[in-house]
Amino acid sequence: MLPAPYLLYLGDVTDQIQVKTSRGVAVWRPELCVGQYRLPGSGVDLGLPEMTFAQARAVGAQTLILGVANVGGVMGQGVIADVVAALDAGLNVAAGLHDRLEDVAVIREAARANGVRLFDVRHPPSGVPIGNGRPRAGRRLLTVGTDCSVGKMYSSLALEREMRGRGWNADFRATGQTGIMIAGDGISVDAVVADFISGAAETISPARDDDGWDIVEGQGSLFHPSYAGVSLGLLHGAQPAAIVMCHDPSRPHMRGLPARALPSLAACLEANLAAARLTSPDVQAVGVCLNTSALDEAEALRLCEATAAETGLPCQDPYRHGVARIVDRVQACFATSAS
């Protein structure tokens, strides 16, 4: 669990895409963010107070979120120097890079010298068990997708927000590095050893008996030949009572594979439900989330309506329309009440 509150690192990054993790934390956990740290020349702004490491520490910040990415996930010398300065100011540091903070000697030594901690969220913890598939208490909703990067994390967080807004107990369960930074906890399931995929999913969404929901962040797609093993293990381990299908209608082909078409929504729903029944025999589909950012408002609404008619499920763009209709369907199917 990452100690909050946070200072969000932007560094000298000028590209919005490169700060997507810091931005995600600012958007979804604003109550945990005390400020942002930028270098001269940075072109991005999360709208938080500008702070030095010492200023952030003085107002109570516990952890610097190194929520920036660059090619290959490697840290440059400037970033390393900033991390050491943050540690020297008494902040813990969390990063989601391929390079481990722990593996950089000056960083490791600065953490030890200052009595603070390093969190490499891309790297799974040790001791993840083998999955067992035994039925467990509680209700879980898993977002699944026709492809990678179609909005599963965003949709999951929107569902958590909508449920909490209705007074339900609901917890986003993170399975990827950006999600883990936002949740402050989780396991990067695509980084565990293959035998432990379903065990990782079981670990992050343990039994619960408070009539609440775990909203488990999906990964990949059963139809993506590079990553379907991760998606299937996650589906079995999450043991979902409900699934929400995420889709990007503007995607011309499976991500990274120009020759490969996306599956139909119907085929993708059916395959996910069939596979999910192994550990959750009564699983139901409760909605479709579309990323309609390539469409104008009228087209977006028309497509959501057509998709709802085609699938028999509520269909919304969570960014444009929220997910109220999908949560209405959850309520209708599961008689979930405010706690």
Added chain:
Amino acid sequence: MLPAPYLLYLGDVTDQIQVKTSRGVAVWRPELCVGQYRLPGSGVDLGLPEMTFAQARAVGAQTLILGVANVGGVMGQGVIADVVAALDAGLNVAAGLHDRLEDVAVIREAARANGVRLFDVRHPPSGVPIGNGRPRAGRRLLTVGTDCSVGKMYSSLALEREMRGRGWNADFRATGQTGIMIAGDGISVDAVVADFISGAAETISPARDDDGWDIVEGQGSLFHPSYAGVSLGLLHGAQPAAIVMCHDPSRPHMRGLPARALPSLAACLEANLAAARLTSPDVQAVGVCLNTSALDEAEALRLCEATAAETGLPCQDPYRHGVARIVDRVQACFATSAS
């Protein structure tokens, strides 16, 4: 690739199960085995000439196969001393334990001092790529299963032997530690990082254009909630033209999960074919292999006949009956000819 020929290590093991890897190499690659090394008190015998490390080296042995297992895959002090002695005699050493040979300082140093190599076959090589699912040349047959440990490796090796006996080009492609020791090559797919499962399968069975077959060793089962992700990634990466279903009719429940029944053969065949079509649209099932060791000869034959009638596929116990009928079916379906 493990340098052959081999000396097989039995040590002081008294339990047949604990030498299953050494036995597998002796049974399936006898032409590569020059001898066995036993300590006083060992109760097992592979029928090979007894040799010291120096004697084995003198008759040309290149590698000591440490094909023994004990609880937890940990090496005792006696085994470590034997490994060092083998290295000092000029042998390479290959092991399939959880503990890495490389991680034991005296072993690492002895290998370096003697200019010989260590092979930790349970641990995947670095540089395995992400799978891409692109169609590749050549024909691959994958063994799949209703459960773990139902004879997929044995069936694969029997298929290779039968095909080679007919003059076909055929190569067993190993995906587990025992298989890798037998093949001398391969990747332990359940030990790769989850994102790389299908990439590992693509790597071990590259494109071929000699009208031959790769026989890819299956792992786990799409119906085992602990390991199905591995099975699916392997299915997608192997891109099989043909699958053979392996089953143990005496198994009371899924391995390790007393409350979970095995799937029907029909359901398991259909699920594997449906999933395999993502990367191999014309995939066909060509046979069923049963492990009938719990039955008498007449019962075994009756069950094979009943299973063949039920599935419309040739059904044999590879240990009792061989796999000739299944390879006949491969020949009928694919017009494979001797090269």
